[in-house]
């Protein structure tokens with residue numbers, strides 16, 4: 538198993554910069570997710586780690602080895618692509634055995650390793666079945682078996698579940714995470730799907746425009762986004778951003794919105810008078826008749842146990858997630874309380890959180 542250390546990795550295609558000075562460490566045995574919208578440079582980063590693309594500059598360390606310019610085959614890495622192509626004329630056993638066969642591993646060893654892999658994936662009962670008749674789930678498991686049978690140091694996965702429907706995807710997320718727990722192999726997983734990322738990752742790097750916006754555990758990223766990009770990319774519905782104008786002194790624990798004092802995490806640095814955004818997750822908004830901050834209900838969306846209520850306030854639109862049994866009628870004017878310890882403050886002009894000292898911002902190299 539191996540740690541991956543990426544230092545100042547940079548990739549330009551002509552004038553276009555696909556990956557910009559990226560630095561991060563994936564700890565040994567960690568499930569690391571690169572998350573971001575289409576075109577932000579996730580696949581290019583992964584391809585450089587795999588050795589399928591050479592960086593313009595920067596360094597890739599696998600354990601203590603500098604593999605930056607190693608060919609892909611020399612890296613002891615397994616790359617799992619989105620569309621798993623199985624060999625249709627081979628059965629399950631032959632499909633899984635294939636990579637070992639082409640490496641010249643002995644027949645006895647192949648048999649042992651294929652059977653051990655099949656047990657891990659719980660497909661040992663179908664080893665001698667043709668792949669053509671398999672369900673989608675079993676096909677994915679066979680394809681995974683083909684990747685893990687080599688016992689590589691590192692797994693790289695590029696949207697492996699991208700082509701699946703939502704229900705099956707959730708099932709495979711559970712399986713992949715369970716498999717990771719059993720194997721303990723360092724894994725780098727690329728996705729644009731925040732739910733996949735949040736449910737599987739030990740650590741997430743959120744990417745935007747070729748750069749890492751934030752690096753941290755799913756909880757850090759959800760609770761303490763360091764930029765409005767992350768605040769809006771993570772969460773469904775995303776974090777609300779209410780605009781207000783203020784200068785804030787270091788040490789302050791409240792901000793004023795519509796003449797009501799709202800508790801915020803203590804400010805670690807002063808903020809010159811400027812346009813600010815108060816970030817609040819929909820589940821941290823409460824109805825409170827006595828509150829001075831008011832909102833008009835524009836619409837409600839019933840979700841079974843909860844409802845999403847869209848409101849209009851003098852600081853901008855706001856969505857609240859409340860229990861379904863709370864009465865909410867379109868057109869009603871309601872008082873709103875914001876749960877203080879969960880608020881974030883951003884500078885509107887830069888999009889950066891102003892309480893940076895509270896957060897883990899720098900992807901460690």
Ligand code: ATP
Pocket residue numbers: 550553555573574575576577578579580581582729
């Ligand atoms: P997606 O999920 O859509 O694959 P991504 O975040 O993985 O997105 P990349 O595939 O890494 O993004 O691409 C990042 C940018 O680099 C894109 O704008 C893409 O068009 C560009 N790019 C990637 N490969 C090349 C190439 N070989 N030549 C020129 N531009 C490229």
